Amino acid sequence: MSDKPAILVTRKLPDAVEDRLRRDYDVRLNPDDRLYTADEMIAAASDADGILPCHTEQFSAEVIGRLPDSIQVIANFSIGFDHVDLEAAKARGIIVTNTPDVLSDATAEIAILLILGAARRAAEGERLVRSREWRDWSPSFMVGTQVTGKRLGIIGMGRVGQVTARRGRGFEMAIHYNDVRPLEAENQLGAIYHDKLEDMLPHCDFLAIHCVATPETHHLLNRERFALLPDGAIVVNAARGSIVDDEALIEALKSGKLAAAGLDVYNNEPDIHAAYRELPNTFLLPHIGSATHETRDAMGFRALDNLDAVFAGREPRDRVA
Numbered sequence: 601m602s603d604k605p606a607i608l609v610t611r612k613l614p615d616a617v618e619d620r621l622r623r624d625y626d627v628r629l630n631p632d633d634r635l636y637t638a639d640e641m642i643a644a645a646s647d648a649d650g651i652l653p654c655h656t657e658q659f660s661a662e663v664i665g666r667l668p669d670s671i672q673v674i675a676n677f678s679i680g681f682d683h684v685d686l687e688a689a690k691a692r693g694i695i696v697t698n699t700p701d702v703l704s705d706a707t708a709e710i711a712i713l714l715i716l717g718a719a720r721r722a723a724e725g726e727r728l729v730r731s732r733e734w735r736d737w738s739p740s741f742m743v744g745t746q747v748t749g750k751r752l753g754i755i756g757m758g759r760v761g762q763v764t765a766r767r768g769r770g771f772e773m774a775i776h777y778n779d780v781r782p783l784e785a786e787n788q789l790g791a792i793y794h795d796k797l798e799d800m801l802p803h804c805d806f807l808a809i810h811c812v813a814t815p816e817t818h819h820l821l822n823r824e825r826f827a828l829l830p831d832g833a834i835v836v837n838a839a840r841g842s843i844v845d846d847e848a849l850i851e852a853l854k855s856g857k858l859a860a861a862g863l864d865v866y867n868n869e870p871d872i873h874a875a876y877r878e879l880p881n882t883f884l885l886p887h888i889g890s891a892t893h894e895t896r897d898a899m900g901f902r903a904l905d906n907l908d909a910v911f912a913g914r915e916p917r918d919r920v921a
């Protein structure tokens with residue numbers, strides 16, 4: 601038997617990450633990238649010392665309660681940890697870590713892509729060209745919303761939110777933000793802080809969601825809050841679907857209250873609300889915020905650094921429980 605810790609890796613990871621896993625751990629990989637059911641995952645974790653999952657695996661209290669006693673750590677390959685019941689993990693003495701910092705640039709790129717794609721009607725344009733339905737040009741053809749110089753409101757001015765703000769400034773956008781506390785003065789860079797979301801919304805031509813998904817932020821954007829946005833505003837979400845009440849967003853998109861929405865994340869992925877697909881004014885991506893070669897490698901290495909720390913008896917850098 602190997603004296604290396606045994607790690608269950610639930611999804612296919614980048615080659616360089618799997619190479620390091622093979623070198624340092626007695627690793628159980630998933631080369632076919634098959635999605636485990638909870639029962640299969642629990643069985644595959646038998647006698648393992650740790651699990652390296654993605655957000656696609658749900659660690660409810662019930663699942664955590666059924667994990668083998670040998671599991672010391674759940675080292676997530678994700679910044680989000682809303683798929684893990686942290687209290688249940690703590691109660692079983694299981695350490696939980698995430699992968700912050702390394703995906704801020706990639707996720708902010710997607711937020712900017714969502715802003716541009718939604719504002720400039722990129723999905724409609726793509727469909728026209730691909731379907732050969734593009735017939736002519738006219739001054740009123742495919743006219744959208746200009747981004748340059750507009751006001752960008754950011755909900756959640758953490759690491760990703762701050763990069764989106766910097767990129768937005770490249771488009772000469774005025775930055776407003778809402779968070780539990782203002783940034784340190786040196787990081788404000790002229791951004792305007794609103795301690796109440798309701799106070800910020802009327803100032804947002806564009807609204808970018810970058811806050812953490814928690815019970816407190818569940819359906820944070822509801823009918824009442826969408827109504828506070830200026831008419832013709834554009835909403836983008838590269839954080840988590842649960843922060844948005846789908847029915848309220850769809851209603852605002854249908855009524856024209858909102859000009860458009862750009863979404864990379866959804867409630868109930870990948871089986872998303874059917875209306876998003878039907879609406880002409882949605883720009884939709886399939887949860888690819890961190891999907892660059894550089895970032896996926898960095899996420900894997902960061903998860904491995906956390907595992908290494910746990911098995912060396914050190915405090916992991918990114919402990920969330």
Ligand code: 8YV
Nearest residue numbers: 654655677678679680889890
């Ligand atoms: C990841 C994400 O692709 O890290 C996160 O929380 O939402 C994504 O960028 C995914 O979660 C990997 O597990």
